[in-house]
Amino acid sequence: MDEHLTEGYSEPCKQCGAVSWALSDGCQFFCRNCHNVIEKTQDVVDVSSFILNNKISSISSSSRKKTRREGGREWMVCEGFQFILKLQAEALVGLGVCPQFKTDVLWDFWKRYLQITRQAYTRSPVNSFTNTVYLSSESEPESAFLSEASDQTEPMSASGHSTDGRSSVCSGSLDAACYLSAKERKSRQLMNMPRTLALCHLALLWLREAITLADLLRLVSRRLIPYINVYEEFPEEMQFYGRDAIIFRVETIPSYRKVHGEALQMAEILQLPAFPPVTSDCLLHPALLSLRYLMEVNLPDELHSLVCRVIEKSAMGKESFLTFNPSKPKSTFLFYDLQAAALIIVTMKLLFKLDDHVEWTLSRKAVKKDDQGKKKTSKQGSKMFSLKAWYMTVHPALERARQREELFEARRPWKSKKVLIPAMKHKAVVLKRRRVVEQLQSSFHTLTGSVPEQQSSSPSSFQFLWGQEEDSDGPSLHHKRLNCMLEKRGKEKWLVNQAYWHTDLKRCHKKDCRDHYSELKHSLPRMYVWLLGLFSFLLRIFV
Amino acid sequence: MDDIEAELGISRSVGNEDFSDSSEDERVARKIRPPILLHSSTAQARAKESGFHESSRLCLKAIRDAMLHHHWQEAAQYLSAYSQTLEDTTVNKQSLACEIIWRLGTEILQHHPNSRLEDFNALYEQMKNSGVKNYAKICLEHSFHLLLNGHIYDAKRQLSVAASWRYGKQSVPQSLDLKLIHAYCGFLDYVIWHMKKSSVSEAEDNSSNREMHSYFRQASVTLQEIIAQPGVWDPFVLSYVDMLEFYNDQEEALKVLQNYAYNKDYPSNPNAHVYLYQFLKRHEAPPAKLISILKVLHHLVPSHELMQEYCYLLVNSVVPGHLEESLPVVFNLLDYPSWKNDLDTWNCLLTVMTVFKRKGLQHLIANEWKQRKDFWLTMHYRAYHGRKDSELNRELLLVKAKVAKLLGEHGKPDHFFKYKLLIIFIFLMF
Numbered sequence: 001m002d003e004h005l006t007e008g009y010s011e012p013c014k015q016c017g018a019v020s021w022a023l024s025d026g027c028q029f030f031c032r033n034c035h036n037v038i039e040k041t042q043d044v045v046d047v048s049s050f051i052l053n054n055k056i057s058s059i060s061s062s063s064r065k066k067t068r069r070e071g072g073r074e075w076m077v078c079e080g081f082q083f084i085l086k087l088q089a090e091a092l093v094g095l096g097v098c099p100q101f102k103t104d105v106l107w108d109f110w111k112r113y114l115q116i117t118r119q120a121y122t123r124s125p126v127n128s129f130t131n132t133v134y135l136s137s138e139s140e141p142e143s144a145f146l147s148e149a150s151d152q153t154e155p156m157s158a159s160g161h162s163t164d165g166r167s168s169v170c171s172g173s174l175d176a177a178c179y180l181s182a183k184e185r186k187s188r189q190l191m192n193m194p195r196t197l198a199l200c201h202l203a204l205l206w207l208r209e210a211i212t213l214a215d216l217l218r219l220v221s222r223r224l225i226p227y228i229n230v231y232e233e234f235p236e237e238m239q240f241y242g243r244d245a246i247i248f249r250v251e252t253i254p255s256y257r258k259v260h261g262e263a264l265q266m267a268e269i270l271q272l273p274a275f276p277p278v279t280s281d282c283l284l285h286p287a288l289l290s291l292r293y294l295m296e297v298n299l300p301d302e303l304h305s306l307v308c309r310v311i312e313k314s315a316m317g318k319e320s321f322l323t324f325n326p327s328k329p330k331s332t333f334l335f336y337d338l339q340a341a342a343l344i345i346v347t348m349k350l351l352f353k354l355d356d357h358v359e360w361t362l363s364r365k366a367v368k369k370d371d372q373g374k375k376k377t378s379k380q381g382s383k384m385f386s387l388k389a390w391y392m393t394v395h396p397a398l399e400r401a402r403q404r405e406e407l408f409e410a411r412r413p414w415k416s417k418k419v420l421i422p423a424m425k426h427k428a429v430v431l432k433r434r435r436v437v438e439q440l441q442s443s444f445h446t447l448t449g450s451v452p453e454q455q456s457s458s459p460s461s462f463q464f465l466w467g468q469e470e471d472s473d474g475p476s477l478h479h480k481r482l483n484c485m486l487e488k489r490g491k492e493k494w495l496v497n498q499a500y501w502h503t504d505l506k507r508c509h510k511k512d513c514r515d516h517y518s519e520l521k522h523s524l525p526r527m528y529v530w531l532l533g534l535f536s537f538l539l540r541i542f543v
Numbered sequence: 544m545d546d547i548e549a550e551l552g553i554s555r556s557v558g559n560e561d562f563s564d565s566s567e568d569e570r571v572a573r574k575i576r577p578p579i580l581l582h583s584s585t586a587q588a589r590a591k592e593s594g595f596h597e598s599s600r601l602c603l604k605a606i607r608d609a610m611l612h613h614h615w616q617e618a619a620q621y622l623s624a625y626s627q628t629l630e631d632t633t634v635n636k637q638s639l640a641c642e643i644i645w646r647l648g649t650e651i652l653q654h655h656p657n658s659r660l661e662d663f664n665a666l667y668e669q670m671k672n673s674g675v676k677n678y679a680k681i682c683l684e685h686s687f688h689l690l691l692n693g694h695i696y697d698a699k700r701q702l703s704v705a706a707s708w709r710y711g712k713q714s715v716p717q718s719l720d721l722k723l724i725h726a727y728c729g730f731l732d733y734v735i736w737h738m739k740k741s742s743v744s745e746a747e748d749n750s751s752n753r754e755m756h757s758y759f760r761q762a763s764v765t766l767q768e769i770i771a772q773p774g775v776w777d778p779f780v781l782s783y784v785d786m787l788e789f790y791n792d793q794e795e796a797l798k799v800l801q802n803y804a805y806n807k808d809y810p811s812n813p814n815a816h817v818y819l820y821q822f823l824k825r826h827e828a829p830p831a832k833l834i835s836i837l838k839v840l841h842h843l844v845p846s847h848e849l850m851q852e853y854c855y856l857l858v859n860s861v862v863p864g865h866l867e868e869s870l871p872v873v874f875n876l877l878d879y880p881s882w883k884n885d886l887d888t889w890n891c892l893l894t895v896m897t898v899f900k901r902k903g904l905q906h907l908i909a910n911e912w913k914q915r916k917d918f919w920l921t922m923h924y925r926a927y928h929g930r931k932d933s934e935l936n937r938e939l940l941l942v943k944a945k946v947a948k949l950l951g952e953h954g955k956p957d958h959f960f961k962y963k964l965l966i967i968f969i970f971l972m973f
Contacts, residue, residue: 251593251594251595251596252593252594252595253594406601406605407601407605409597409598409601410598410601410602410604410605410621410624411598411602411620411621411624412594412598412624413624413627414594414595414598414627415627415630422632430630432673433629433630433673434630436629436669436672436673437626437627437629437630439665439669440623440626440629440644440648440666440669441623441626443662443665443666444619444620444622444623444626445623447619447652447655447657447658447662448616448619448620448623448657449657
């Protein structure tokens with residue numbers, strides 16, 4: 001293992017006469033055959049060697065060897081991403097995901113990624129400086145090596161390194177420059193910040209956890225999963241400046257579409273096999289997911305049976321349809337949450353037609369039927385579900401929630417206390433600006449007399465609260481009946497509304513298929529548009 | 544609508560990826576969107592902006608709403624969240640951020656119930672030093688603020704620090720502000736001199752006297768420099784003349800005032816003539832001189848309040864021909880709605896008309912009246928005016944009636960007759 005460190009020393013061992021030395025934890029030479037420890041210790045060489053610490057939670061100092069160079073050590077950008085993934089995984093496990101997420105699934109995906117992109121775990125890494133890399137042995141499953149050879153004085157290719165200094169003047173990490181050219185990024189399939197979320201999403205999908213992509217992005221937005229300014233938590237030794245800023249700095253929370261695309265690409269890169277099947281008892285199945293969304297939007301529970309019927313008829317509940325299989329070329333990578341929402345919308349459309357006329361007629365009928373029924377059973381609240389009542393309850397709550405969300409977004413702090421210095425010549429200016437900002441903020445805080453509370457109390461998967469509590473958004477309509485939507489003809493129950501509409505379908509090229517909604521929006525019925533707006537607010541997908 | 548972006552000069556924000564090393568000057572040369580339109584952006588621009596920019600746009604909107612509804616506490620909270628835009632890496636947005644935070648911050652502090660002078664000072668100091676484009680303006684505003692709160696010496700100190708500021712290329716676009724700073728330095732010297740003068744007049748203290756004189760010297764040097772340049776320098780001229788009068792340097796003062804009023808390089812300024820007139824009146828100049836000044840003023844501003852004095856001067860003047868000029872002056876004055884209900888003006892008219900009648904100059908009255916009879920009747924002599932004057936200003940009603948009597952001899956007697964009937968009726972009622 002430590003041949004590169006002990007290769008200078010070729011004295012035979014006094015006890016057994018072999019020449020095979022290794023370094024102990026105390027940096028002392030010992031013979032591998034007879035474990036005889038000798039006096040000689042490792043010379044302080046100019047060549048640095050270090051061991052990458054992995055994602056175990058306790059960092060044991062014995063397994064880490066590093067040279068302290070001005071209080072810092074050298075690090076590669078993928079180490080940074082590894083650290084970020086570790087923090088994200090810990091956050092997710094803290095939120096209730098099973099611990100195997102962190103220790104097995106995500107870690108395995110990450111190792112596989114490093115291996116496939118030849119950044120580690122390979123005999124011929126892709127980094128521009130040649131080095132001898134060691135594969136992790138089976139006996140140490142949890143540690144990995146990334147080390148550099150002594151011949152770093154070889155001329156570097158366009159990586160911007162200075163030959164004598166290890167960490168370049170442009171960046172704290174060693175290979176940040178590689179990450180900056182788009183061509184290299186694409187050809188080598190390098191990591192970026194949205195991809196960390198994509199990897200988490202794939203791992204969650206593998207475990208068939210209930211956290212959908214929309215939920216993941218919402219947790220990121222609520223800062224429950226570290227994403228913005230996560231570099232603040234890098235350890236002290238990883239000196240962070242210069243071009244690292246561009247790689248790790250985040251100024252946008254990626255959109256759903258982007259993360260989904262990245263996840264698809266990652267699945268291709270990782271050459272994953274078929275995912276575990278999504279069965280009807282797993283929370284990603286549209287039957288269960290739609291129940292969750294029905295509760296969220298305060299629709300009656302009776303609607304769920306209708307939604308299940310739609311799932312059956314459209315064959316969207318089949319395992320083969322729902323399971324993602326990257327190895328098959330035609331397999332689609334599904335949007336589980338969008339699918340569930342779409343099923344609910346289609347069911348609503350079947351039930352109410354949603355063309356700005358029929359649904360209001362039906363709700364008037366429901367109210368009338370209710371009034372008739374009231375004469376018989378007094379003292380009961382209205383039992384029938386009326387779309388109008390539902391709309392009048394949900395719409396104000398939606399507007400309030402939108403307003404809250406907008407103000408939350410307005411107050412969101414993007415800049416961190418740990419200042420990012422993109423280039424040394426800007427250092428003074430950047431530090432001064434940070435100082436000014438902090439002074440301004442503290443003076444305004446003393447003026448207003450309070451620090452506004454940013455964080456919500458506890459993470460909840462529901463955004464609306466329906467019921468009789470004080471801070472609920474409105475009365476709960478879950479118990480309403482849908483009898484008036486169904487009528488008996490003979491022995492069967494038929495839907496009152498027998499019509500269905502759809503916008504014109506036309507073929508479009510896959511690559512040009514972008515944004516049809518904005519073209520069609522003005523011609524769609526307002527109720528339909530409102531319903532789409534409701535679900536897009538819930539799922540944080542902005543059209 | 545399509546080309547609104549081109550018209551407003553919207554620039555695409557520089558992406559975060561290419562943090563290249565171009566200097567700030569190049570970025571300045573690109574078109575910058577005026578801050579007033581920052582909150583309204585097109586849908587295309589919104590689609591492409593980063594989350595950080597979206598947050599700052601929403602934050603600005605929230606600040607604007609809070610300020611318009613006078614929720615100052617909320618506005619302060621949002622402004623403190625907005626201050627993170629100072630760290631924006633896109634250069635044009637960052638320079639705008641300095642200006643926005645300065646202007647909004649001062650506005651909020653002015654209205655917030657808990658704000659103190661230290662908060663203002665701190666804000667001004669910080670915003671002065673972040674970004675050089677607004678340095679001169681912020682300095683001026685800071686010293687005005689101190690001046691309005693009575694801290695004259697602090698204001699003076701701020702301005703003298705600012706006056707000696709130079710920053711390469713930035714000094715040129717801010718040269719006008721720097722000139723103003725220089726001028727106000729002189730003005731503040733005058734204010735301090737004035738304070739010392741009023742305090743010194745009781746005690747004869749040599750050292751404070753000397754201080755006073757030194758301030759006078761400083762002020763006069765600066766003010767002389769400033770006034771020598773063409774422009775509108777009303778307060779500075781007044782202060783300079785005040786100081787000169789105190790030291791009995793009448794000629795210099797007269798020279799300055801005449802230059803200010805008559806020099807063709809200076810923009811036409813009626814106040815200059817007013818100041819000159821007032822100065823000469825104080826020093827008892829001959830009426831002919833006064834008349835000549837007021838003649839110019841009459842040409843510039845026929846509705847000026849000094850026109851009454853002018854009229855009386857003309858009436859009492861011994862120079863032939865002046866008397867005839869007085870009638871058009873007072874008629875011109877009453878053509879303006881601001882003098883419609885002024886008793887003194889109507890009295891003046893009455894006086895002039897009686898004098899003219901006495902001197903047999905009625906043909907002149909007839910001339911003037913011929914021009915005006917159409918609109919004067921509706922302007923001054925309607926039943927509505929009669930009723931209103933009877934309620935508010937009886938004397939005016941009487942004077943107007945007398946004028947009417949005189950005017951009636953020249954035309955439209957029946958209208959005046961009806962008017963007079965109305966007045967008699969009103970008098971009978973009350």
